[in-house]
Amino acid sequence: xxxxxxxxxxxxxxxxxxxxxxxxxxxxxxxxxxxxxxxxxxxxxxxxxxxxxxxxxxxxxxxxxxxxxxxxxxxxxxxxxxxxxxxxxxxxxxxxxxxxxxxxxxxxxxxxxxxxxxxxxxxxxxxxxxxxxxxxxxxxxxxxxxxxxxxxxxxxxxxxxxxxxxxxxxxxxxxxxxxxxxxxxxxxxxxxxxxxxxxxxxxxxxxxxx
Amino acid sequence: xxxxxxxxxxxxxxxxxxxxxxxxxxxxxxxxxxxxxxxxxxxxxxxxxxxxxxxxxxxxxxxxxxxxxxxxxxxxxxxxxxxxxxxxxxxxxxxxxxxxxxxxxxxxxxxxxxxxxxxxxxxxxxxxxxxxxxxxxxxxxxxxxxxxxxxxxxxxxxxxxxxxxxxxxxxxxxxxxxxxxxxxxxxxxxxxxxxxxxxxxxxxxxxxxxxxxxxxxxxxxxxxxxxxxxxxxxxxxxxxxxxxxxxxxxxxxx
Numbered sequence: 001x002x003x004x005x006x007x008x009x010x011x012x013x014x015x016x017x018x019x020x021x022x023x024x025x026x027x028x029x030x031x032x033x034x035x036x037x038x039x040x041x042x043x044x045x046x047x048x049x050x051x052x053x054x055x056x057x058x059x060x061x062x063x064x065x066x067x068x069x070x071x072x073x074x075x076x077x078x079x080x081x082x083x084x085x086x087x088x089x090x091x092x093x094x095x096x097x098x099x100x101x102x103x104x105x106x107x108x109x110x111x112x113x114x115x116x117x118x119x120x121x122x123x124x125x126x127x128x129x130x131x132x133x134x135x136x137x138x139x140x141x142x143x144x145x146x147x148x149x150x151x152x153x154x155x156x157x158x159x160x161x162x163x164x165x166x167x168x169x170x171x172x173x174x175x176x177x178x179x180x181x182x183x184x185x186x187x188x189x190x191x192x193x194x195x196x197x198x199x200x201x202x203x204x205x206x207x208x209x210x
Numbered sequence: 211x212x213x214x215x216x217x218x219x220x221x222x223x224x225x226x227x228x229x230x231x232x233x234x235x236x237x238x239x240x241x242x243x244x245x246x247x248x249x250x251x252x253x254x255x256x257x258x259x260x261x262x263x264x265x266x267x268x269x270x271x272x273x274x275x276x277x278x279x280x281x282x283x284x285x286x287x288x289x290x291x292x293x294x295x296x297x298x299x300x301x302x303x304x305x306x307x308x309x310x311x312x313x314x315x316x317x318x319x320x321x322x323x324x325x326x327x328x329x330x331x332x333x334x335x336x337x338x339x340x341x342x343x344x345x346x347x348x349x350x351x352x353x354x355x356x357x358x359x360x361x362x363x364x365x366x367x368x369x370x371x372x373x374x375x376x377x378x379x380x381x382x383x384x385x386x387x388x389x390x391x392x393x394x395x396x397x398x399x400x401x402x403x404x405x406x407x408x409x410x411x412x413x414x415x416x417x418x419x420x421x422x423x424x425x426x427x428x429x430x431x432x433x434x435x436x437x438x439x440x441x442x443x444x445x446x447x448x449x450x451x452x453x454x455x456x457x458x459x460x461x462x463x464x
Contacts, residue, residue, distance in 0.1 A: 110308050121296065202297075
């Protein structure tokens with residue numbers, strides 16, 4: 001139970017949960033942000049509800065998820081998702097609202113449809129903010145995955161920590177914590193790499209003129 | 211082509227409100243190059259935005275081709291003080307933007323976009339991002355973009371305000387040639403007297419807020435102009451006269 005292969009297996013499991021929760025948070029978070037930015041009424045109706053839901057400690061919801069989704073992967077992904085989604089929504093909404101006014105004026109004079117403005121202008125404008133949110137969301141998804149594994153699991157780094165604690169195996173606890181730190185750094189760096197690929201205009205600053 | 215009578219624009223209500231325009235009456239004919247000249251905050255940009263259909267006048271009549279303006283008019287081109295280029299698209303895509311927003315097929319307009327960029331001396335930068343360009347080049351791209359759909363009416367809101375003096379002179383010359391070659395009506399907002407006199411067939415001088423028209427001056431310089439025209443006596447007379455108006459309004463004093 002202490003071989004590198006065993007640790008690797010637990011790490012892969014936790015990373016998988018983290019990633020699934022993160023992807024769900026990105027998909028639903030961006031959609032939700034677009035909806036509240038595009039429709040003021042929905043913003044007034046849904047946003048307070050969303051903030052209220054976020055104020056509930058996710059650990060307190062974990063037992064509920066286990067009742068609803070069983071003890072498999074689903075409740076852990078759900079917790080990772082819930083913890084991560086807030087950062088995605090807040091930053092994406094900020095980004096979508098950050099379009100310079102003269103670009104919006106330009107869009108009006110070109111009589112662009114709202115969909116065109118969203119797809120050609122707002123989403124691109126939101127990208128730097130979105131990626132800032134994604135980095136926060138990625139580290140929060142990892143926290144969520146560990147919380148989920150604490151509550152009920154037979155696998156993953158959260159389970160490793162919890163079971164090692166039961167046996168006063170401090171070394172194994174530290175081993176898991178060190179792995180978690182490394183995983184966190186790698187995941188954030190992965191987001192940063194995607195960011196650089198997704199926004200070439202932001203990073204290819206070499207001047208071709210004078 | 212454009213007919214304004216007693217146009218006012220009020221922002222906000224009550225004593226907190228600001229009157230930006232106070233009874234603007236102005237007729238602009240097809241093919242004219244009219245500069246709106248005045249101090250900052252005099253409402254000349256607001257008037258331009260009313261023409262563009264971005265802002266609506268609070269009262270008065272504002273007609274284009276005899277019809278009241280409701281939203282941006284057909285075949286409108288507009289250039290802004292800050293070029294309003296989209297950083298995430300390359301130069302060619304930026305110029306093609308009006309076609310894209312108008313739901314036209316971009317490939318139909320690509321030859322035209324390339325031609326405009328070539329005229330602007332930007333052929334080598336077609337696939338550069340705007341960030342890689344200097345301020346003057348960016349504004350050229352913005353002007354190419356405003357010309358893509360062959361506008362009948364070109365509205366320019368201090369397009370050269372943020373540029374250095376040399377670049378500004380060059381773009382003045384280029385814009386002058388452009389307006390000579392095409393039959394389009396240009397309304398040009400500026401606070402530079404020499405820019406206004408050099409480019410325009412008419413200069414409309416605005417007072418400080420609330421903006422009204424102080425004088426409407428026909429510029430009777432030859433149609434084809436070179437920068438050297440700025441040293442001529444006629445040019446000097448016009449510039450001196452306009453400066454005199456600003457002195458009378460208490461905006462400049464020696």
